Amino acid sequence: MTSIPLVDLAAQHAAVADEVAEGWREVLAGTAFIGGPQVAAFERAYAEFVGVPHCVGTGNGTDAIEIALRALGVGQGDECILPANTFIATAEAVSRAGAKPVLVDCADDDTYLIDNDAVAAAVTPRTAAILPVHLYGQVAPVERLSPLAKRTGAWVVEDAAQAHGARRDGMSAGALGDVAATSFYPGKNLGAYGDAGAVLTRSSAVAARMRMIADHGSPAKYRHDVLGVNSRLDTLQAVVLSAKLRRLAAWNAARRAAAARYDALLSGCAAVRRPRTLDGNEHVWHLYTVRVPDRDRVLKELQAAGIGAGIHYPVPIHLTPAFADLGYAEGAFPVAERSARELLTLPLFAEITEAQQERVAEVLMAAL
Numbered sequence: 580m581t582s583i584p585l586v587d588l589a590a591q592h593a594a595v596a597d598e599v600a601e602g603w604r605e606v607l608a609g610t611a612f613i614g615g616p617q618v619a620a621f622e623r624a625y626a627e628f629v630g631v632p633h634c635v636g637t638g639n640g641t642d643a644i645e646i647a648l649r650a651l652g653v654g655q656g657d658e659c660i661l662p663a664n665t666f667i668a669t670a671e672a673v674s675r676a677g678a679k680p681v682l683v684d685c686a687d688d689d690t691y692l693i694d695n696d697a698v699a700a701a702v703t704p705r706t707a708a709i710l711p712v713h714l715y716g717q718v719a720p721v722e723r724l725s726p727l728a729k730r731t732g733a734w735v736v737e738d739a740a741q742a743h744g745a746r747r748d749g750m751s752a753g754a755l756g757d758v759a760a761t762s763f764y765p766g767k768n769l770g771a772y773g774d775a776g777a778v779l780t781r782s783s784a785v786a787a788r789m790r791m792i793a794d795h796g797s798p799a800k801y802r803h804d805v806l807g808v809n810s811r812l813d814t815l816q817a818v819v820l821s822a823k824l825r826r827l828a829a830w831n832a833a834r835r836a837a838a839a840r841y842d843a844l845l846s847g848c849a850a851v852r853r854p855r856t857l858d859g860n861e862h863v864w865h866l867y868t869v870r871v872p873d874r875d876r877v878l879k880e881l882q883a884a885g886i887g888a889g890i891h892y893p894v895p896i897h898l899t900p901a902f903a904d905l906g907y908a909e910g911a912f913p914v915a916e917r918s919a920r921e922l923l924t925l926p927l928f929a930e931i932t933e934a935q936q937e938r939v940a941e942v943l944m945a946a947l
């Protein structure tokens with residue numbers, strides 16, 4: 580029995596291998612490994628793809644969130660509201676910017692997106708930013724957060740790391756808040772061959788500030804106006820990202836077809852709760868997550884059958900040891916905690932075959 584990976588990066592590389600090799604030859608010949616013209620070209624292309632005027636490449640997605648917050652003046656003494664069910668990076672970046680993460684629960688048991696009512700209840704005079712996470716590939720309903728943020732004087736910073744190309748009511752993830760941060764970690768829908776990330780904004784002033792912070796707080800060589808970080812997008816990674824960006828829409832369409840196929844294959848199985856797409860959303864299926872009873876046993880059976888299923892995420896932020904000092908107790912966010920116990924991510928990537936998906940469904944349903 581051949582195994583089925585959670586994501587198949589080799590299949591994806593095959594599609595861009597020649598273009599990347601050619602682009603890398605040029606970079607190696609030119610030796611502009613930092614800040615080469617390929618970086619600016621990718622930043623322009625990605626800004627255009629998202630539909631905002633400014634994109635600044637960063638070293639990774641976690642730094643991107645921190646840089647966005649710092650550029651907006653968020654730091655010591657401020658609170659930032661974010662969901663308890665997300666990858667650690669969202670909370671980590673808030674803490675590293677010097678602010679305090681304030682967590683809220685998911686809205687429901689089948690979209691897993693941030694609960695906007697809980698956000699409204701969590702706002703205080705110290706709230707400086709709200710960070711909706713476009714989890715698993717669909718856009719959080721930001722249209723309700725933006726008026727709230729405006730009223731309370733907070734910024735909306737989108738965590739768009741899982742939503743390259745996702746849209747809500749025709750608008751792209753990354754174009755809905757004051758600033759968006761994203762990650763090009765290899766397994767993301769748009770992935771580099773190492774660490775990479777970016778920030779996006781409509782504001783030229785905020786873009787300039789983010790670019791300065793990401794480059795040692797330096798607006799010009801050997802001038803350092805603020806304390807910055809060293810977090811730039813490598814030229815070699817920009818080549819990979821530009822090559823993949825040209826194919827992203829087609830890959831996302833293939834993911835959507837694969838998600839629809841899982842929906843059909845699993846629709847007859849009452850024990851499987853399938854993910855729901857919010858009205859108005861064009862989902863890009865970064866992850867296809869189902870809920871199942873007895874999840875840990877089911878996961879083991881899938882893995883024993885060579886199926887690379889996973890869990891996103893096994894521990895919500897408030898129960899993570901690194902965030903123990905936030906002081907949240909078990910039971911604080913019941914929907915997120917239920918998700919952590921029951922969610923199961925099935926293999927999904929643009930190149931997955933019908934036969935592979937049928938096998939995943941067959942093993943899953945037999946386990947149940």
Ligand SMILES: *Cc1c(COP(=O)(O)O)cnc(C)c1O
Pocket residue numbers: 639640641642665666668669712738740741761762763764774775776
């Ligand atoms: C991947 C990811 C990030 C950032 O990750 P990096 O590994 O630092 O690039 C941030 N938020 C979410 C939700 C993510 O999935």
